[in-house]
Every structure is written in C-alpha cells, then in structure tokens.
Amino acid sequence: MRRESHGFLLFKDFCMNEIDEAVPQLKFYEEIKEYEKLDSEEERLSRSRQIYDVYIMKELLSCSHVRIHLLVGTAYMKARREQSPAADQAAA
16 A cells, blocks of 8 residues: 555656646546545545536536537538538529
8 A cells, every 4th residue: 555655646746747737637536535534424425426526527518518519510511411412403
C-alpha cells in the first residue's frame, strides 16, 4: 500500500508541475480516495452522488451533446442529399 501512495504522489507531482493541461482524472482519483475514508453510510451515499454528478454525469452529458450534434448533422446531410436531385431536375 505504501508503494501505491508513493507512486500516486509522484504522479500527482508530475501532473501538477509538468503537464500544461489539467488532468481531471487526478481530481477524480483523489475524490475516490476521500470517499473510501468515510465511515458513515449516509456520508458515503451523499459523497457518491456528488462524485457521480460531478465526474460521471458531466461526462455522459458532454458525450450526449456530441451525439446530438452528430445526429442533427447526419439528418441535415441526408435531407440535403434527398433534396439535391429534385432541385437539379427542377432546374433542368
């Protein structure tokens, strides 16, 4: 266990001092570690909901947003393809 903690501290130091971009997984991991220390079932339930909302649901919503744009874009392109031959025939 001690080795794991040392490795995590080295990784955390690297992320905070060497990487230009934020590393959200690091904060997520820290939140999980804090959750594991909670004794009360009520506190664990509350914290698990918070972690889920902040990290999991946020990611799911961002992916849904991308999927919606892809679906709308695909539908738009399909409609344009279907209209294009009709527009070409009407012009001829």
